[in-house]
Amino acid sequence: MAASAPLGTRDTGIVHVVGARPNFVKAAPVVSALRERGAHQSVVHTGQHYDDRMSAVFFRDLGLPTPDVDLGVGSGSHASQTAALMVGLEEEFTRREPGLVVVYGDVNSTVAAALVSAKLGVPVAHVEAGLRSFDNSMPEEINRRVTDQLSDLCFATSPEAIGHLADEGVSTDRVHLVGNPMIDTLLGNLDRFDADALRTRIGLPESYVAATLHRPANVDDADNVARLTGRLHAIADQIPVVMPVHPRGxxxxxxxxxxxxxGVQLLDPLGYLDFVALTRGASAVVTDSGGVQEETTILGVPCLTLRPNTERPVTITHGTNQLVTEDDLVQALTKVLDGRPESRSGDDVPPLWDGRSGERIAAVLSGWVR
Known part of the structure; x- marks a missing residue:
């Protein structure tokens, strides 16, 4: 059940809960659009990503306000991290008495904030609602489903998400198709993604494949990592591979x-501007990241997603993404490199991925808290 406490019994302030780098990119245009509307808002950073390269640099790159509070929860198992997040957020929400809590994506901070809000009777808005991989072995899938059931407002980034929410009994008056705020951030910073400058600064080859892998299914098993390493080496026999290495793997x-x-160049994690510049300059991308599937869709860069499924099928039907297995990765990449189009029509992008999603979300949120 979604929270249903009457708004008149509490403050009307909006609290944004962010905890990991994808959250920051999605929250930035929403926070900015609400600021333009004069909304009373604050940002709570849970500290789920706490390394400067995974956190603080994103606030600087995106112009996000310094968080009003950083809970500093840090890493841990899913149970211990989620429990610590809930304890910290309960204390913070009890102190702040927010009128509305806005959560983003599918990380542990997201579901923890939704659970605490529901138990305290605080309304919840979920940005990026309705995405489904239908793979319950992914912790993110559990987080998405639980968060959507607890949310009073579900902001969908693509049409199929609306159908998923309807199938799960979410009433239509709670659902809004708004587009993708991550794309707002991308389009708003296009002139800052300088692949040539990055190439000069860190010594990138002229042509390369960018890789980023961090999902448990890909990096938690040593034998699997060994096989993936062999595949990446086989790719590097054809074209250099540049990989910012996520701390997890x-x-x-x-x-x-x-x-x-x-032929393999390993990098420390990159900030937002540098990472998208790396992606923009690549001949192709190998990834297991949901956000990268979306960014490459807009940038027109071929994307090979090393997963059996995706919660973002719109990046396949309207973008450059394709799912691949470990066994067919090298062959699929070879085909991409042999036949990569010079350009892709800017008309074939998902609906409402136009850089104005933050404004749409802010309009709904402003009207709702009033």
Whole structure:
């Protein structure tokens, strides 16, 4: 059941809860649009991503206001991290008495904030509602489903998400198709994604494949990491591979010897501007990230998603994304490199991915809290 406490019994302030780098990119245009409307709002950073390269640099790059509070929860198992998040958020919401809590995406901070809000009777808005991979082995899938059931407002980024929510009994008056605020951030910073400047600064090859892998299914099993390392080495036999290494998989890839191939260049995690510049300059991208599937759709860069499913099928029907397995990765990439189009029509993009999603969300939120 969604929270149903009457708004008149509480403050009308909007609290944004963010905790991991994808949240920051999605929240930035919403916070900005609400600021333009003069909304009373604050930002709570849970500290789920706490390293400067995974957190603070994103606030600087995106012009987000300094968080009003940083709970500093840090890493841990799903249970211990979610529990710590709930304790910290309960204390914060009890103190602030927000009129509305806005959560983003599908990380543990998202579901923790939704659970705490529901138990305190605080209304919840979920940005990026209705995405489904239908793979319950993914922790993010559980987070999405629970959060949507608890949310008073569900902001959908693509049409199929509305159908998923309807199938799960979410009433239509709670659902709004608004487009993708992550694309707002991308389009608003296009002139700052300078692939040539990045190439010069960090010594990138002229042509390369960018890779980013962090999903548990890909990086938590040593044998699987060893096989993936072999595939990436096979790609590097054709074209250099540049990979910012996510902290989650660093030790495993180091043990597997990923960086031992002369055609593989490993980087520390990059800030938002540098990472998208890396993506923009790549001949193709190999990833397991949902956000990268979306960014490459708009940038027109071929994307090979190393997963059996995606909660973002619109990036396949309206973008450059294709799902691949470990076994067919090298062959699929070879085909992409042999036949990559010079350009892709800007007309074939998902509906409402036009850079104005933050404004649409802010309009609904402003009217709702009033």
């Amino acid at each position: 660093k030790a495993a890839f180091d043990r597997a010897g990923l960086g031992h191939h002369p």
